[in-house]
Amino acid sequence: MRMLIVLLLALSADAATLTVEVNRNGFSGPIEVAVAPRVEGNPPVWSMKETLPAGKSSVAFADLGSGLYIVIARGPQPLQRLSAKANVGAKGGAIRLVIPKSKASVRTKLAGQPLADAEVTLTHDELRWDMQLETDDKGRFEGALWEPGVYTAAVRKDRAAAPHYVDVTFAAEPVIIDVPDRHVSGHVMDDAGKPLAGALVMLQTESNQSTLTVRTTSALDGAFTFFGVREGAHSLSARAPSYVHSDASVFELRGASAKHSADLRLTRGTQRAVRVIDERGGPIANATLYTACNGYIKSTLTTDADGRANVAVPASAACAIYALPKEGSIAVGRIEGTERIVIRVPDGSSSLRLALKSEAGAAFSDLWLLMRVDGMVVPPPIARILGARGFSLVTDDEGTISLAHIPPGTYEFWPYRNEAEGRMIYEVAGEFAAPISVNVTTGENEATVKFKARR
Amino acid sequence: MKLTRIILVCTLLLLAASPMFAAPPCKTCVEEGGSACDFDPGSGTRCRFVAGACETYGGYCINFAETTILAEWSVASIEMTRPDTKTVTTPTAVASAATTQPNSQQ
Numbered sequence: 001m002r003m004l005i006v007l008l009l010a011l012s013a014d015a016a017t018l019t020v021e022v023n024r025n026g027f028s029g030p031i032e033v034a035v036a037p038r039v040e041g042n043p044p045v046w047s048m049k050e051t052l053p054a055g056k057s058s059v060a061f062a063d064l065g066s067g068l069y070i071v072i073a074r075g076p077q078p079l080q081r082l083s084a085k086a087n088v089g090a091k092g093g094a095i096r097l098v099i100p101k102s103k104a105s106v107r108t109k110l111a112g113q114p115l116a117d118a119e120v121t122l123t124h125d126e127l128r129w130d131m132q133l134e135t136d137d138k139g140r141f142e143g144a145l146w147e148p149g150v151y152t153a154a155v156r157k158d159r160a161a162a163p164h165y166v167d168v169t170f171a172a173e174p175v176i177i178d179v180p181d182r183h184v185s186g187h188v189m190d191d192a193g194k195p196l197a198g199a200l201v202m203l204q205t206e207s208n209q210s211t212l213t214v215r216t217t218s219a220l221d222g223a224f225t226f227f228g229v230r231e232g233a234h235s236l237s238a239r240a241p242s243y244v245h246s247d248a249s250v251f252e253l254r255g256a257s258a259k260h261s262a263d264l265r266l267t268r269g270t271q272r273a274v275r276v277i278d279e280r281g282g283p284i285a286n287a288t289l290y291t292a293c294n295g296y297i298k299s300t301l302t303t304d305a306d307g308r309a310n311v312a313v314p315a316s317a318a319c320a321i322y323a324l325p326k327e328g329s330i331a332v333g334r335i336e337g338t339e340r341i342v343i344r345v346p347d348g349s350s351s352l353r354l355a356l357k358s359e360a361g362a363a364f365s366d367l368w369l370l371m372r373v374d375g376m377v378v379p380p381p382i383a384r385i386l387g388a389r390g391f392s393l394v395t396d397d398e399g400t401i402s403l404a405h406i407p408p409g410t411y412e413f414w415p416y417r418n419e420a421e422g423r424m425i426y427e428v429a430g431e432f433a434a435p436i437s438v439n440v441t442t443g444e445n446e447a448t449v450k451f452k453a454r455r
Numbered sequence: 456m457k458l459t460r461i462i463l464v465c466t467l468l469l470l471a472a473s474p475m476f477a478a479p480p481c482k483t484c485v486e487e488g489g490s491a492c493d494f495d496p497g498s499g500t501r502c503r504f505v506a507g508a509c510e511t512y513g514g515y516c517i518n519f520a521e522t523t524i525l526a527e528w529s530v531a532s533i534e535m536t537r538p539d540t541k542t543v544t545t546p547t548a549v550a551s552a553a554t555t556q557p558n559s560q561q
Contacts, residue, residue, distance in 0.1 A: 366496030417497035
């Protein structure tokens with residue numbers, strides 16, 4: 001009973017209330033208010049919603065944990081969206097949204113001519129929420145706008161085509177989106193020349209200012225289209241499970257009007273049967289397998305309930321298969337001979353906290369670490385995937401990395417600052433000793449590496 | 456004159472304080488494992504992700520450096536600690552917290 005009371009007190013101490021007050025400024029319609037935890041750079045996932053009927057202008061969201069939130073107020077019209085950041089402390093928080101009386105005018109064009117019935121998705125530049133509008137048969141949209149500012153517009157005429165992306169600013173002037181008449185299309189086919197549906201097709205466009213990667217999916221007939229692509233150097237590629245990633249088709253598109261057509265062929269390469277098991281020989285289901293050849297990822301697959309998968313491997317390349325179970329740990333299978341490859345994943349019974357400092361004690365933060373485990377170098381693309389799984393190989397503000405659920409073994413590290421440096425070290429890592437080498441045994445391991453300046 | 460000096464000092468202080476608080480971390484688009492912006496110190500690029508597209512662009516961001524870290528620094532020592540053991544090694548040896556020799560080189 002005493003424990004229950006303590007638990008209830010602890011819960012009530014953590015939960016706070018956020019009060020949102022909306023100044024309707026004459027707007028009398030219903031307003032939906034939603035709240036999402038704020039994750040920098042990511043679209044919000046609305047966790048709580050309430051609707052304010054006409055006449056009501058305040059709502060309270062209870063049981064929120066302390067932290068940063070995004071609050072949005074939505075009216076019935078497409079651009080009736082108003083957002084704010086909210087900081088909820090232990091004592092809760094309160095924000096006030098004031099609906100302005102501003103209007104927006106949008107024109108969609110294709111090479112200077114009206115683009116009728118275009119669908120435009122606008123993503124808020126800072127908070128990443130989005131809203132959609134459709135232009136009429138003359139390529140026009142007029143309506144109330146609650147939040148002027150900068151948005152990324154994704155404009156499409158046809159739902160099957162990847163949209164045109166452009167930045168727009170909503171202010172006093174009408175927003176004119178003139179989609180360039182440059183398009184890329186083609187088909188994805190398999191080894192036999194049959195259309196391949198559902199393949200991921202990526203178009204990477206390099207211009208002076210940026211590199212934009214747009215993704216779409218091939219249709220049932222294998223077709224894909226990128227609508228209104230930017231001027232610049234393009235790299236087009238495709239990938240699908242059980243197939244080797246396609247080679248990139250590289251081309252340039254310049255000028256006011258340009259079209260490019262390219263068919264992409266995905267091959268199954270050499271199919272290698274792989275089984276992923278734990279230390280006791282039990283199957284590991286849903287482990288993600290990455291085939292890396294010369295440091296580049298060439299295919300991806302997930303094991304079935306029995307820990308099995310048929311992995312596509314390029315016919316002539318030195319490759320290894322990295323198995324990443326959902327539960328943690330990592331194992332590598334070398335591709336040798338023709339036998340079935342069995343990847344035995346050791347238990348992640350160890351952890352390593354590695355700190356990088358100068359002799360004076362200053363933390364070496366924001367450094368990448370190229371890692372070699374028991375003689376096998378983890379390529380930089382695999383390291384990035386590990387980072388996305390909470391296994392970051394980038395030092396934090398204290399100059400540390402923390403690797404949990406890793407197998408015991410010899411871990412070697414090379415620190416580097418950028419991709420080019422990492423790639424260079426990866427190329428020669430097999431021939432040189434790593435500057436940092438530690439033996440990780442079962443249980444907790446902590447290592448502090450001190451650096452001295454070269455003279 | 457005094458006011459001018461104060462303004463000058465304040466301006467210099469503002470200029471000296473590089474506005475790192477205003478700079479976002481360096482990030483790049485990562486295509487493997489689902490397109491997303493990923494923290495990438497040293498890239499010198501910023502990144503933004505919208506549904507179906509990811510853009511990497513040049514811009515002021517934290518910790519962009521062109522020099523290689525190993526050209527400037529070398530490892531002086533590695534101190535390995537486990538719950539019951541502490542070992543300090545030189546960089547030529549593999550750092551290992553041997554349980555049979557507790558506190559041997561402490």
